Amino acid sequence: MSDPQKPTLLVVDGHSLAFRAFYALPVDSFQTRDGQHTNAIHGFLSMLLLLLQNEKPTHLAVAFDKSRQSFRTREYEEYKGNRGETPVEFKGQVPILQEALQAMGITVLEKDDFEADDILATLATRGEAAGYRVLVVSGDRDTIQLVNDDITLLYPNTQGVSQLKRYDPAAVVERYGVRPEQYPEIAALVGETSDNLPGITKVGEKTAVKWLGLYGSLEGILEHIDEIKGVVGDNLRRERENAVRNRKLNRLVRDVELPVELDELEAKPIDLDAVTPIFTRLEFRTLLERVTKLVNGNGNGGAAGKPAASVAAVPAEDAPKAPTSARIAGTDLAIWLDAAVVAEPAGLGLQFELLDGKVVGAGVATKSESVELALVPGAPEFEAFEAWLASDAPKVLTDAKPQLKAAARSGLTVANVVVDPLVAGWLIRPNLQEKSLVDLVDRYLGETVPQGDPSQLVALEDESASTADLAWYSLRLAPVVLAAMSEGTRRVLAEIEMPLVPVLAAMELRGVAVDHDRLAGLSSELGGRAADLAESAFVEIGREVNLGSPKQLQEVLFDQLGMPKTRSTKTGYSTDANALADLQESNPHPFLGLLLEHRDATKLRQIVDSLDKAIGSDGRIHTTYGQVGAATGRMSSNDPNLQNIPIRTEDGRRIREAFRHGAEYTELLTADYSQIEMRIMAHLSEDPGLIEAFNAGEDLHRFVGARVFGVDEADVSPLMRTKVKAMSYGLAYGLSAFGLSKQLRIDRAEATQLMKDYFERFGAVRVYLRSVVEQAKIDGYTETIFGRRRPFPDLNSPNRVLRENAERAALNSPIQGSAADLIKLAMTSTERAIAEAGLRSRMLMQVHDELVFEVAEGEADELEAIVRDKMSHAVDLLVPLDVQVGRGASWDDAAH
DNA sequence: AAAAGAACGTA
DNA sequence: CGTACGTTCTTTTC
Numbered sequence: 002m003s004d005p006q007k008p009t010l011l012v013v014d015g016h017s018l019a020f021r022a023f024y025a026l027p028v029d030s031f032q033t034r035d036g037q038h039t040n041a042i043h044g045f046l047s048m049l050l051l052l053l054q055n056e057k058p059t060h061l062a063v064a065f066d067k068s069r070q071s072f073r074t075r076e077y078e079e080y081k082g083n084r085g086e087t088p089v090e091f092k093g094q095v096p097i098l099q100e101a102l103q104a105m106g107i108t109v110l111e112k113d114d115f116e117a118d119d120i121l122a123t124l125a126t127r128g129e130a131a132g133y134r135v136l137v138v139s140g141d142r143d144t145i146q147l148v149n150d151d152i153t154l155l156y157p158n159t160q161g162v163s164q165l166k167r168y169d170p171a172a173v174v175e176r177y178g179v180r181p182e183q184y185p186e187i188a189a190l191v192g193e194t195s196d197n198l199p200g201i202t203k204v205g206e207k208t209a210v211k212w213l214g215l216y217g218s219l220e221g222i223l224e225h226i227d228e229i230k231g232v233v234g235d236n237l238r239r240e241r242e243n244a245v246r247n248r249k250l251n252r253l254v255r256d257v258e259l260p261v262e263l264d265e266l267e268a269k270p271i272d273l274d275a276v277t278p279i280f281t282r283l284e285f286r287t288l289l290e291r292v293t294k295l296v297n298g299n300g301n302g303g304a305a306g307k308p309a310a311s312v313a314a315v316p317a318e319d320a321p322k323a324p325t326s327a328r329i330a331g332t333d334l335a336i337w338l339d340a341a342v343v344a345e346p347a348g349l350g351l352q353f354e355l356l357d358g359k360v361v362g363a364g365v366a367t368k369s370e371s372v373e374l375a376l377v378p379g380a381p382e383f384e385a386f387e388a389w390l391a392s393d394a395p396k397v398l399t400d401a402k403p404q405l406k407a408a409a410r411s412g413l414t415v416a417n418v419v420v421d422p423l424v425a426g427w428l429i430r431p432n433l434q435e436k437s438l439v440d441l442v443d444r445y446l447g448e449t450v451p452q453g454d455p456s457q458l459v460a461l462e463d464e465s466a467s468t469a470d471l472a473w474y475s476l477r478l479a480p481v482v483l484a485a486m487s488e489g490t491r492r493v494l495a496e497i498e499m500p501l502v503p504v505l506a507a508m509e510l511r512g513v514a515v516d517h518d519r520l521a522g523l524s525s526e527l528g529g530r531a532a533d534l535a536e537s538a539f540v541e542i543g544r545e546v547n548l549g550s551p552k553q554l555q556e557v558l559f560d561q562l563g564m565p566k567t568r569s570t571k572t573g574y575s576t577d578a579n580a581l582a583d584l585q586e587s588n589p590h591p592f593l594g595l596l597l598e599h600r601d602a603t604k605l606r607q608i609v610d611s612l613d614k615a616i617g618s619d620g621r622i623h624t625t626y627g628q629v630g631a632a633t634g635r636m637s638s639n640d641p642n643l644q645n646i647p648i649r650t651e652d653g654r655r656i657r658e659a660f661r662h663g664a665e666y667t668e669l670l671t672a673d674y675s676q677i678e679m680r681i682m683a684h685l686s687e688d689p690g691l692i693e694a695f696n697a698g699e700d701l702h703r704f705v706g707a708r709v710f711g712v713d714e715a716d717v718s719p720l721m722r723t724k725v726k727a728m729s730y731g732l733a734y735g736l737s738a739f740g741l742s743k744q745l746r747i748d749r750a751e752a753t754q755l756m757k758d759y760f761e762r763f764g765a766v767r768v769y770l771r772s773v774v775e776q777a778k779i780d781g782y783t784e785t786i787f788g789r790r791r792p793f794p795d796l797n798s799p800n801r802v803l804r805e806n807a808e809r810a811a812l813n814s815p816i817q818g819s820a821a822d823l824i825k826l827a828m829t830s831t832e833r834a835i836a837e838a839g840l841r842s843r844m845l846m847q848v849h850d851e852l853v854f855e856v857a858e859g860e861a862d863e864l865e866a867i868v869r870d871k872m873s874h875a876v877d878l879l880v881p882l883d884v885q886v887g888r889g890a891s892w893d894d895a896a897h
Numbered sequence: 898a899a900a901a902g903a904a905c906g907t908a
Numbered sequence: 909c910g911t912a913c914g915t916t917c918t919t920t921t922c
Contacts, residue, residue, distance in 0.1 A: 021898080022898065025898045025899095026898065043898090044898050044899085045898095047898060047899055047900085048898060048899075050899090051898090051899070287900080287901090291899095291900090549904095551902090551903055551904075570902080570903070571901090571902065571903090572901095572902065572903080575903085575904095576903085576904085577903075577904055577905080578904080578905075600904085600905085604904085604905060604906070605906090608906070635908085642906085642907085643907095644906095644907055644908075645905085645906040645907035645908085646906080646907070647906060647907080648906090648907075649906090649907090653906085677908095678908090817908090820908090848907070848908070849907080849908040850908065851908085
């Protein structure tokens with residue numbers, strides 16, 4: 002594998018990328034006032050900016066073909082002779098593109114008689130020799146021959162620069178079945194249509210690879226040309242000169258004389274004064290913004306977001322150097338580990354090296370020493386390492402969850418990770434989090450991990466951060482982040498977040514069984530329904546439009562049907578479900594209902610299809626939980642998101658029927674907290690009415706309704722119940738009378754009155770909510786019951802919109818956050834209790850206030866008892882915690 | 898081709 | 909003029 006810590010040289014085939022851009026973007030939409038086409042320029046620069054951000058090259062050049070003529074056309078007149086005339090709209094853009102690149106300080110190279118790929122080959126070869134890691138961006142397959150351990154080809158796939166296919170030697174072998182340096186021989190035999198180079202008739206990739214396997218090289222094949230049987234053998238004997246010629250032509254020249262030295266290609270900060278005029282001339286407004294952002298913002302924090310001085314420790318100049326890591330074998334490692342554990346009672350730094358989700362290596366560090374080991378099961382050092390991992394010896398591991406998963410997949414047990422600096426960093430700054438070890442080191446140690454930092458466009462010597470070095474950085478981060486935390490935050494880290502990490506890792510590995518056949522059936526049913534609805538809708542308006550396009554819908558609704566304008570959005574007028582419902586009320590039209598139904602059907606189908614795609618080879622869906630995602634302390638779920646599976650409609654629930662227990666299990670069990678946020682509000686506000694409501698254990702909304710409307714509980718009508726329910730839930734979000742009136746479709750006066758009556762009876766709630774905001778204005782942050790903090794810098798902003806948004810978020814945060822803390826505690830204790838009871842049943846999913854378990858044969862009752870116990874006693878509040886449990890064959894059946 | 902916006906699913 | 913998320917589809921970019 003290539004070493005990621007070397008300086009990076011990025012070389013780009015300008016024509017190939019510009020050409021892609023030209024055909025990807027509509028020519029007509031991109032021209033300046035005076036008629037200059039700009040689509041290729043715009044697309045190219047847009048892609049290049051993304052490349053710069055993603056790859057963070059330290060050195061950079063873009064090469065172009067100078068003309069169509071080159072030594073290859075002199076050699077073989079027909080070379081590339083089949084290419085049509087270059088469109089004039091494209092031609093004119095190239096010089097301007099080059100001008101723009103030069104303004105950006107990027108070296109542009111072209112050379113008489115050579116093609117761009119020869120320049121790339123030359124730079125790549127020179128870069129490799131000079132110790133660079135080289136990235137070649139080209140759409141020409143000939144550049145495959147350049148690939149080696151230090152040179153990676155980024156080859157445009159069907160879709161975009163963001164999804165460039167990375168060809169390292171292993172990827173080339175996987176795709177083409179030969180090593181990179183052999184690829185041109187394959188191409189020579191097969192021929193290259195796009196270059197007008199015919200190969201051997203009837204010889205394709207498979208035959209060529211087979212021959213190469215037999216005879217080792219093209220030369221070898223030709224030596225044994227008489228041994229090759231069949232028609233293809235005859236073809237080869239007849240057309241061998243084609244192959245010889247092709248091989249000659251597709252060999253890239255690696256020693257083109259160039260007017261620059263490598264170090265002149267160093268990426269310089271972009272000079273806005275040079276870029277602005279040309280971008281302005283091209284009328285590139287948003288691109289200029291992007292460049293400006295790249296220059297100023299540059300990734301994470303930068304100067305603007307530096308921490309208080311107490312946090313940033315060592316200035317970069319006197320940054321300690323990572324200790325030289327040793328490879329210690331056999332019993333020596335056991336001795337080293339024993340000594341290290343004593344030397345660092347707070348824990349050793351750890352870092353795994355992963356490949357394809359498995360552990361292939363690891364680094365372990367103390368403050369002054371580190372070791373690095375390749376993990377080969379059965380090797381002598383493996384045992385000592387494995388024993389230490391599984392022991393209670395404390396470890397510090399940054400971004401632990403994926404590494405714990407890989408460890409588990411590799412059969413390793415990792416116990417007692419006491420600090421994950423990534424999680425710690427999120428607790429300190431839950432909004433703008435540091436996303437990686439590199440970010441954390443920058444912020445909390447004030448040092449730069451060799452490589453990685455996007456704003457550092459400085460070439461580095463071959464000082465590379467090894468796995469052991471990363472372990473060492475983790476170790477040194479731990480005390481610094483701990484010192485930067487309040488005591489309460491430290492407790493949240495130690496008692497809530499760190500114990501949760503292995504629990505989440507286990508849940509993700511388990512996944513949840515999903516029935517493909519049910520999803521497939523549902524998908525086609527919904528698809529059919531959507532098609533029918535669309536057809537009916539088109540009949541209503543007398544034409545076909547894209548019902549998924551808000552823009553086209555606006556035309557239909559406001560122009561064609563002449564309906565009144567709805568809420569305005571940035572780009573026009575809203576066509577969301579709410580707006581359509583309003584229209585239906587004021588201007589009833591069958592189209593509206595059909596449209597809404599169509600939206601439902603397509604949305605559900607889309608969810609069904611994406612779930613179906615996510616089913617793995619084990620028949621299960623493995624989501625990834627984002628432990629450091631939400632600012633409130635909640636988790637998120639992605640790839641796919643299992644926390645937004647429909648439930649409100651009948652069709653939606655049918656999706657949940659596809660979530661089932663696995664074959665080794667008998668059913669699913671779901672357990673959820675009822676009205677958790679209201680209970681937390683009761684606890685925090687100490688409102689006697691609310692506390693009484695929960696202690697009485699009755700229907701909360703009936704209880705509240707009776708008091709708000711001044712009637713007996715028996716006389717609370719469904720409408721009254723709906724109203725107080727909306728009010729209660731809305732409270733925790735900072736709902737206004739206006740919002741309440743809109744949601745309930747009642748007038749403002751009635752909503753205001755409802756709120757007044759509500760607070761008359763439950764006044765402590767209002768007092769509490771106000772006090773949260775006021776205290777937050779003083780402190781600058783809110784805190785959950787457990788001490789989790791969330792800062793609110795906008796609370797004193799002069800900008801009213803910002804300020805009021807911050808106020809609502811602040812008042813919600815302790816409520817949502819405390820609920821998150823609570824269920825996290827419950828998850829950890831439930832997981833532990835299940836293990837201690839020796840059950841095979843297991844926890845699979847978390848949906849904010851709900852946990853889903855897979856029940857093993859004969860364990861249902863015991864599991865339910867454990868879950869009820871642990872969830873309802875996760876913490877002692879002024880009100881009881883009610884846990885609803887259900888069981889069934891599917892997630893839907895298990896709902897109660 | 899990439900980014901931004903609209904819409905919508907959950908708690 | 910209701911908090912917190914993630915995903916997908918369409919439009920814009922000039």
